[in-house]
Amino acid sequence: MPQSHRSTSATPPSPHRPDRRGFLQSGLAVAGATWAASGAYGWQPGEADTGLIIHSGEPMNAEPQLRELVKSWVTPISQFYIRSHAPVPRVDLNTYRLSIEGMVDRPLQLSLQQLKTRFGSHSIFATMTCAGNRRSEHSAVKEVSGVQWQSGAIGNANWGGPRLSDVLKAAGVQAGAKHVWFEGLDEVQRDEGVIPFGASVPIEKVMNDSATAPGVLLAHEMNNAQLSPDHGYPLRTVVPGYIGARSVKWLGKVIVSDQPSDNYYLAKAYKLVTESTTKEQAAAAAPLYEYVMNAVTCAPEPGAATAPGAVEVRGYALPPGRPGAMLRQVEVSADNGTTWTQASLHSPRQLYCWQLWSARVRVTPQTTHLLVRATDSDGNAQPQQVDWNLKGYMFNAWHKTPIQVNG
Numbered sequence: 153m154p155q156s157h158r159s160t161s162a163t164p165p166s167p168h169r170p171d172r173r174g175f176l177q178s179g180l181a182v183a184g185a186t187w188a189a190s191g192a193y194g195w196q197p198g199e200a201d202t203g204l205i206i207h208s209g210e211p212m213n214a215e216p217q218l219r220e221l222v223k224s225w226v227t228p229i230s231q232f233y234i235r236s237h238a239p240v241p242r243v244d245l246n247t248y249r250l251s252i253e254g255m256v257d258r259p260l261q262l263s264l265q266q267l268k269t270r271f272g273s274h275s276i277f278a279t280m281t282c283a284g285n286r287r288s289e290h291s292a293v294k295e296v297s298g299v300q301w302q303s304g305a306i307g308n309a310n311w312g313g314p315r316l317s318d319v320l321k322a323a324g325v326q327a328g329a330k331h332v333w334f335e336g337l338d339e340v341q342r343d344e345g346v347i348p349f350g351a352s353v354p355i356e357k358v359m360n361d362s363a364t365a366p367g368v369l370l371a372h373e374m375n376n377a378q379l380s381p382d383h384g385y386p387l388r389t390v391v392p393g394y395i396g397a398r399s400v401k402w403l404g405k406v407i408v409s410d411q412p413s414d415n416y417y418l419a420k421a422y423k424l425v426t427e428s429t430t431k432e433q434a435a436a437a438a439p440l441y442e443y444v445m446n447a448v449t450c451a452p453e454p455g456a457a458t459a460p461g462a463v464e465v466r467g468y469a470l471p472p473g474r475p476g477a478m479l480r481q482v483e484v485s486a487d488n489g490t491t492w493t494q495a496s497l498h499s500p501r502q503l504y505c506w507q508l509w510s511a512r513v514r515v516t517p518q519t520t521h522l523l524v525r526a527t528d529s530d531g532n533a534q535p536q537q538v539d540w541n542l543k544g545y546m547f548n549a550w551h552k553t554p555i556q557v558n559g
């Protein structure tokens with residue numbers, strides 16, 4: 153990372169830095185021992201045990217328990233999944249500048265203070281989800297490499313900061329601009345060398361920005377608190393409706409261009425490919441932008457035991473990331489799809505946000521699992537099955553929760 157961004161004092165400590173013993177067991181719910189060290193920055197020692205399922209410690213990749221996730225429409229920061237490709241960079245606010253460059257009339261170098269004061273401040277709710285959410289189910293069909301996410305690589309937050317569209321208007325976007333690139337301050341080790349995590353989005357996604365349909369936010373706040381190191385301190389993009397990989401953390405550069413980004417994570421990763429996809433086909437394949445509709449049962453949790461009779465089922469459902477798309481309905485089945493019970497959606501209904509739902513279904517000793525599926529406002533239903541892909545992205549087949557009915 154650039155030396156100028158290193159800090160000795162002004163940066164909140166990363167909660168994972170002091171001691172990472174015990175973090176490295178993938179899939180184990182580790183009591184978050186090292187989180188206690190971060191009391192100075194949002195987490196109090198008493199809240200040290202977040203119960204997150206830690207997939208890797210450095211870089212941190214972790215997801216909440218489903219029973220925690222379904223408790224609130226706004227996900228508490230302590231229960232928000234973390235997906236990082238490299239260690240958290242330390243950023244010194246004294247030297248930190250966001251660089252706005254490329255096809256603009258007036259390149260800008262903005263301190264966080266200038267970002268907070270020169271442009272209006274906005275607050276939006278948006279659900280973020282990793283393209284690899286539910287990858288473990290993909291792997292159950294056939295092994296896929298990557299973080300073996302269960303269903304918790306998703307969270308809904310209230311993000312605060314200036315709109316990128318306002319900052320770009322101040323910089324003056326030139327004619328012919330088509331894409332906006334984002335570059336993080338992190339250092340990802342790859343075979344070809346060290347690279348920042350990066351992405352780009354079509355420029356319309358940035359500039360089509362209104363109170364009802366937000367574009368891209370430069371967020372320095374999450375749930376009314378300063379962004380935490382894991383989630384991108386001091387600044388990240390939040391791209392509502394797009395896979396999490398487009399919401400770049402520790403944002404250092406915004407580059408306006410007539411081309412999509414050449415960063416590995418836009419140009420090569422995050423595409424739907426199979427084993428038979430050639431290199432040329434992969435290079436030509438479209439990058440993933442909008443996330444797909446999804447629905448997951450959070451309670452009962454997989455493998456839970458229950459008595460026969462009525463069971464309360466609860467979970468989350470995410471409308472597709474298409475502008476204007478909402479959920480029409482969520483349905484649950486306890487008899488492998490023969491009959492479906494309509495769930496009630498009882499949380500705010502907002503563009504680019506998930507909804508929490510609940511349903512009461514009757515289970516019998518013959519019931520082996522619960523199914524859930526969502527339908528969007530255009531009448532598109534979630535697929536019963538999805539095609540396997542090499543990277544395990546966009547898994548959104550009907551979610552299946554095995555349960556044991558005793559008696």
Ligand SMILES: Nc1nc2c(c(=O)[nH]1)N[C@H]1C(S)=C(S)[C@@H](COP(=O)(O)O)O[C@H]1N2
Pocket residue numbers: 232233234235236237238280281282283335336337338349350382383384395396397398399400401402
């Ligand atoms: N700079 C940077 N930004 C990043 C990443 C990263 O590794 N580095 N991971 C991306 C991915 S794949 C996801 S899903 C989201 C996760 O955001 P979160 O950790 O705040 O949940 O951040 C995205 N932004």
Ligand SMILES: [Mo]
Pocket residue numbers: 235281282283284396397
């Ligand atoms: Mo992701």
